[in-house]
Amino acid sequence: MASLSIVLGVAALVAIGSFNANLKRAIDDQAKTLLGADLRVQGRAAFSPEVKQRLDELGGRQSREIALSTMIVFPMAENATRLATLRALEGGYPFYGVFETVPADAPAKLAAGGRVAILEETLMAQFGVSVGDEIKLGTQFFEVVGALRQIPGDSAAVAMLSPRVFVPFSELEATELLGPGSLARHRRYIVFQDETDPLAVEKEMRAEFAGENLGYETVEERKRELGQSLRNVYSFLSLVGFVALFLGAIGVASAIHVHIRQKIPTVAVLRCLGASARTSFGVYLIQGMALGVVGSALGAALGVVVQMSLPQLVSGLLPFDVDFFIAWQSVLQGAGAGLVVCGLFALLPLLAVRRVSPLMAIRAQVSTTTRKFDLWQWLIWGAITVSVGGFALLQAPSKRVGLGFVVMLAVGFLVLAGLGKLVAWAARRFTPRRAPYVWRQGIANLHRPNNRTVLLLLALGLGTFLILTLVLTRTTLLAQIEGSGGDDRPNLLFFDIQDDQIDPLREILDREEAPMLADAPIVTMRLAKLKGRPISEVLRDPNSTIPSWTLRREYRSTFRDTLNPRTEKVVAGEFVERVPEDIEVIPISWEAGQAEEMGLGLGDEVEWDVQGLPMVTRIASLREVEWRRLEPNFFVVFPAGVLEPAPKFYVGASRVASPEDSARVQRAVVSALPNVSAIDIQLVMETLDGIFSKVQFVIQFMALFTVATGIIVLAGAVMSGRFQRLREVVLLRTLGASGRQLWQIQLVEYAVLGVLAALVGCGLAVVSNELLARFVFQTDGVVTLPILALAVLAVTVITLVTGLLANRGVTNHPPLEVLRQEG
């Protein structure tokens, strides 16, 4: 049983480690298909003539693309609409990898031009679109020539978030979707014919066009980014696997502890016959290590089997295929970790063997342990701490996370171990004397000699703690997306609204009984100077700690004379509502969090480049913004009075009661204002939930090892105390206890253990969820009582079932058999 718990721990580590090696090789093998080209250059606006010339001079093969978000109208589905990413493509992209469609000739038709489109396969299924049907993009109809299965660079998760539709580049203009406020990305894909280094080209262009705000991506960078995010997932899963191993090791320690206790008379006899303490220790050390070796070897084999199934589990989440191979290094590492941890944990109870007195062979009452300072015990504890801590720090994506993991694990361990001792003590001291007998006997069992109370609480509590943390984190993240607030919050957002479309939109929404709840004008601008220093200088400054994205980004700022009471609160300074048109230095309001990140405070001067026009501002107030509410929120708010004449577009928010209303309102808006896009929050929620479920499934699959190990340790612990229990059960049987009474006694014992472990596990999970929410996800932790109640119930039931199953047959033993053994 103990060996089995090590098996699962090692299996988890080997599966995760080996699969990670598979992923790394897959990334290397398919690196070029990750991008589909050697270099991608992207801009928010059309490339300047200088950039175009430079790009043309690069030679090789090139492909142009403009991508933007827009609404697709499906005439065959009663003009239903769906937000999608429209990609207008020209040239031979993708240069690496396969543009996979059904039928396969669709890319060729796209390249040939005309009003044709390739549509995301999921959308075709969702809206019942067949090849040959027409869809409407902007003001034009396009014939669907194929369903998109896969294109290099995007994973299925990307497609779920924003389904794609490809049209020929030349047809984009006719759709009239390229308005001034549309969030278009202009891209050029390049594949070099010679040995040109894409990174060198990127570097040169970055220097040459520093003011153009272009984005560059090469295969190497894509690989690095992907590797980094996979490393985070790998780290997380490794830690989950390690917890399984850790639990397994506790199981081994417990099993050896019981084993040694039973063997103490044998050791005493060996000592009488002249065996040294060292020899007797050696005998059992070899047994312990054999347990570790067998467990690790079996675990490594099981890990490889599990690893084979992982690629199917994660398919769709990754933008490439993963082939299976056995990564021997990972297998050895996992098995090695199992052996080391098992060995160290086994050593602790083994130390008792050295202290067995030969006198015990003739007098059982002689104490086995003379408690005094034992250097070896401390050394082993030290080695356990170093190995567990070292492993966590090595696996974790950052030292902070690793340290957090170790601290949380230690806290969990100590709290549960402490609780175990407390329960045993309290069971002895505070068992209610007037409670029914089966209750008192069940509770008394928690402090019986050789009880497994501490071990059971550890196995159950740690398992509950880990699994529930995962569940709560999911709840927290979904709640963060869903936002807080009542029924008044908007759930349908409109963007890309042109200056002359805002009033017609209001009228449409009023007509459709979904009035505009909030709207905001948006003026795009970039930072020019920060506290008098040009941005380019700040960016070059090696000592600057300001995140570069805050300096490079295009700010979409608004202007108004009021705060949004639902989402904004001034925390410093004073919000200036309106200023005269000719004011020299404009008082603005900045979002407090970003201002802090950029080292900005009240009174600091910031110069903007508002579409070519310099504008000097001063920070007059700092605001806290409730980003979780999906309303038009902004980093920077200008006062009314100065930005009105600037080119601008609008975003708006409305509320609809049902998905049917949402579809009706979107149809009405898109048919009148084709370039306006809508986001249905419900749809976003569902999509994210879908992705989350998939990710969570993978995590839970691995966490299952922890649970399974926990259950095995639990069953092992119960079974290791079986003889002790058998003796009691038989005694009570002899004195006249019925089977029902014996069953009830066990029920009480395991129910108390299950409920206590579940409650403490829940408590620890709530704390760690709150810490994760605050320090990792920057939000408030969300805890729902039904989840906690369900967790307590589930853990209690699992404990009861495991406990009763592990003890089954105990009540059927003929009493005489046991009483004889005792005698």
Next chain:
Amino acid sequence: MSVQSMLKVEHLTKTYPTASGDLTVLHEVSFDLPVGETLAILGPSGSGKTTLLGLCAGLDQPSAGSVVVAGEAIQTMDEDERARVRNDHVGFVFQNFQLVPTLTALENVLVPLELRGEGGPSAEVRARELLDRVGLGDRYDHYPVQLSGGEQQRVALARAFVNEPKILFCDEPTGNLDGDTAHKVEELIFGLNREKQTTLVLVTHDLELAQKCGRVLKLRRGDVVEG
């Protein structure tokens, strides 16, 4: 069975299957023990004494034959019914005391009453009286581990008498005790037995102890050789 019979055993046989064929440890044993009588089962190790006691007390199932305790034929009963008979009519004293380690002396004595749902203040009074009677008036709240061997056996005696059994089974009750302590425990067993008018069945290999009983049944290799 006569009205006066407390324990009637007829053709009792116990056979265990082994690798080399069936092993008969008790062969066709019969006897009848009237109410209030004392019986010693005497024999060397391996003669089948404890097996016989176990079968008489319903702790094991016979291969053949019948056992009637206090008018109830137990060999046809299931385990729960036999447990009920033990709780209603039988008291036990074992060589190795067999106390519940997680319960105090008083709680251990109370167990048989608790199991039949008769716990409560009056039961506690009875248990205390019995502990006083066996000389453990100052040991109510001690756990077994805190008591000496003799004291543990006296707690076991108090427990055996607490449900006022009609018949008491003792398996080598003094086997684990030194001479003086053994003597005191013997006196208690026979004293209480007289006081409570209990029928006594005592397994021993100690001839001296056996001779204190009204009847002696000698066993050798599973057969009754005398008695």
